[in-house]
Amino acid sequence: MNRPVWIRHASQLVTLAGGSSSPVVGERMNELAIIEDGSVWLENGRIASVGTDAELEEIYRKRLEEADIIDATGRLVTPGLIDPHTHLVHAGTRENEFNMRLNGATYMEIMNNGGGIHATTAATQKASHEQLYQESKKRLDLFLLHGVTTVEAKSGYGLTLEDEIKQLEVAKQLDEEHPVDLVSTFMGAHAVPKDYRENPDAFVDVVIQEMIPEVARRKLAVFNDVFCERGVFTPEQSRRILEAGVEHGLLPKIHADEIEPYEGAELAAEIGAVSADHLLRASDTGIERMAEAGVIAVLLPGTAFFLMAESANGRKMIDAKVAVAISTDCNPGSSPTVSMPLIMNLGCLKMGMTPAEVLTAATINAAHAIKRAHEIGSIEAGKLADITIFDVPDFMTLQYRYGVNHVHTVIKKGAVVVAEGTLV
Numbered sequence: 001m002n003r004p005v006w007i008r009h010a011s012q013l014v015t016l017a018g019g020s021s022s023p024v025v026g027e028r029m030n031e032l033a034i035i036e037d038g039s040v041w042l043e044n045g046r047i048a049s050v051g052t053d054a055e056l057e058e059i060y061r062k063r064l065e066e067a068d069i070i071d072a073t074g075r076l077v078t079p080g081l082i083d084p085h086t087h088l089v090h091a092g093t094r095e096n097e098f099n100m101r102l103n104g105a106t107y108m109e110i111m112n113n114g115g116g117i118h119a120t121t122a123a124t125q126k127a128s129h130e131q132l133y134q135e136s137k138k139r140l141d142l143f144l145l146h147g148v149t150t151v152e153a154k155s156g157y158g159l160t161l162e163d164e165i166k167q168l169e170v171a172k173q174l175d176e177e178h179p180v181d182l183v184s185t186f187m188g189a190h191a192v193p194k195d196y197r198e199n200p201d202a203f204v205d206v207v208i209q210e211m212i213p214e215v216a217r218r219k220l221a222v223f224n225d226v227f228c229e230r231g232v233f234t235p236e237q238s239r240r241i242l243e244a245g246v247e248h249g250l251l252p253k254i255h256a257d258e259i260e261p262y263e264g265a266e267l268a269a270e271i272g273a274v275s276a277d278h279l280l281r282a283s284d285t286g287i288e289r290m291a292e293a294g295v296i297a298v299l300l301p302g303t304a305f306f307l308m309a310e311s312a313n314g315r316k317m318i319d320a321k322v323a324v325a326i327s328t329d330c331n332p333g334s335s336p337t338v339s340m341p342l343i344m345n346l347g348c349l350k351m352g353m354t355p356a357e358v359l360t361a362a363t364i365n366a367a368h369a370i371k372r373a374h375e376i377g378s379i380e381a382g383k384l385a386d387i388t389i390f391d392v393p394d395f396m397t398l399q400y401r402y403g404v405n406h407v408h409t410v411i412k413k414g415a416v417v418v419a420e421g422t423l424v
């Protein structure tokens with residue numbers, strides 16, 4: 001049995017307590033439930049007690065010798081960051097397309113000419129399980145170094161039953177072997193393979209009749225996602241795919257209104273999706289309906305930044321009482337980053353969110369977006385001991401000193417996995 005860990009004297013302990021039962025909306029996104037001179041006692045992989053240092057010293061006075069102490073004097077302590085939207089498992093890179101875009105090509109032009117998602121699909125289909133595992137593990141190590149303790153990971157670069165399952169099995173193995181927890185999403189409907197170009201509905205049938213039942217049978221995913229975008233999957237095809245997932249116990253998520261307005265937000269509300277993601281071009285009606293239906297907006301400001309597009313209007317969504325989470329969208333085409341701290345910076349600088357709101361979006365609301373808020377996303381007794389310590393004195397400074405990885409220590413299920421900014 002591991003020794004307890006006692007984190008002491010945090011200049012700010014951002015607990016985010018009180019948001020576990022439902023996603024945090026509106027003004028409440030600014031309430032971080034901060035404890036100054038904060039202290040947390042971790043035991044058996046879970047959070048045992050949270051309070052001021054004086055309070056915990058009193059509670060544990062007979063056991064002080066038992067614990068390994070982490071002195072967080074002058075530092076900010078938060079829940080482990082959560083990334084609720086990644087395409088973590090894939091092969092290869094696409095810096096050539098980055099160069100093409102800088103020379104005037106658009107993301108959709110590249111994709112329609114057989115590049116984009118198709119290029120990564122070809123590389124992923126060719127890759128062995130082991131190659132995919134090694135490439136993805138490297139990214140996961142970097143996520144951890146940036147303070148992330150749980151990531152959602154989508155398939156969608158296989159596009160055949162066999163290759164989709166290969167991606168999901170790599171994610172499963174990473175979840176078992178890597179300190180970072182993975183939550184898997186099936187995304188067979190990420191692009192229409194070129195053999196189905198003339199008859200995309202036939203591919204939708206393959207997704208519905210062959211892929212979804214098999215993925216569900218093998219219990220390889222929790223969620224089912226679709227790229228609902230003009231030229232990819234229509235809202236009607238997306239609805240069919242997401243409803244088929246629900247029939248097999250896969251919860252719906254949707255890539256919505258990313259490049260063009262396409263009533264993806266409206267569809268998400270109508271079918272009761274857990275989240276609608278991207279939303280750069282979501283309509284006001286769509287935003288209103290998402291708020292009414294309780295659909296979480298997973299916003300990806302790194303994607304807008306990297307595609308040189310206007311960001312989603314996070315400010316408007318929060319003011320409209322939509323629960324907002326944020327994410328890297330880590331993928332080789334539209335957002336090749338693993339830095340949730342940078343994404344929080346962009347949330348402030350490009351989406352009009354406050355430093356407190358982006359922290360809520362990267363922790364407890366991100367946990368809700370992957371249905372894990374009962375276990376992670378806040379520092380409260382009983383939850384998993386997933387904690388990130390930043391070498392800044394407060395949450396405001398974390399956003400102010402942007403573009404720097406301030407992560408000092410990461411604790412996953414009670415074990416120190418990053419110390420002094422280095423993997424243990």
Ligand SMILES: N=CN[C@@H](CCC(=O)O)C(=O)O
Nearest residue numbers: 116117227329331332333334
């Ligand atoms: N938009 C669709 N899927 C990914 C991009 C995938 C890629 O370009 O490889 C996204 O979320 O941005």
Ligand SMILES: [Zn+2]
Nearest residue numbers: 085087255329
């Ligand atoms: Zn995505």
